[in-house]
Amino acid sequence: MAYIVAPSCHKCKYTDCVSVCPVDCFYELDNMLVIHPEECIDCGACEPECPASAIFEESDLPDKWNYMIEFNAVTSGAMEPADASGDYSGVRGLPADVINEQKEPLPNADAEIDIEKTQAEMEAHYNFKA
Numbered sequence: 771m772a773y774i775v776a777p778s779c780h781k782c783k784y785t786d787c788v789s790v791c792p793v794d795c796f797y798e799l800d801n802m803l804v805i806h807p808e809e810c811i812d813c814g815a816c817e818p819e820c821p822a823s824a825i826f827e828e829s830d831l832p833d834k835w836n837y838m839i840e841f842n843a844v845t846s847g848a849m850e851p852a853d854a855s856g857d858y859s860g861v862r863g864l865p866a867d868v869i870n871e872q873k874e875p876l877p878n879a880d881a882e883i884d885i886e887k888t889q890a891e892m893e894a895h896y897n898f899k900a
Contacts, residue, residue: 837900
C-alpha cells in the first residue's frame with residue numbers, strides 16, 4: 771500500500787518528506803503535496819519527516835480522510851479524473867508537477883489549521899467534490 775498525504779498538509783507544504791524520498795513520487799500542488807500511489811515504494815521514510823504529521827500509510831489513514839486516497843491519485847496523475855468517484859472536472863493544472871528537492875514551506879505553514887474545515891476549503895480551492 772502507498773502512503774497518502776492527508777489534509778493537514780493543506781496550506782503548509784513542508785517538503786522535508788521530499789528530501790528523504792528515494793524515488794520521485796511526490797507531486798506539488800500550489801499549496802500542498804500529494805503522493806503518486808504507483809510510484810511510492812512504501813518505504814516509509816517520508817512519514818516521520820513531516821512536521822505537520824500529514825503522511826499516513828494508506829491502511830492507517832483515518833476513515834474521515836478516505837477521500838484523500840483518490841485525491842492523491844487524481845492530482846498526481848495516477849488516476850484519470852473521469853475514472854474517479856468524486857468530481858475532479860474543475861481541477862486546474864492536472865497532473866501536478868513532480869517535486870524532488872526540498873523547498874521553503876508556505877509563509878503561514880506554522881499557523882494552526884482547523885482540520886474539520888479543511889475538506890471544504892480544499893474542495894473550494896481545488897474545485898473538486900469528494
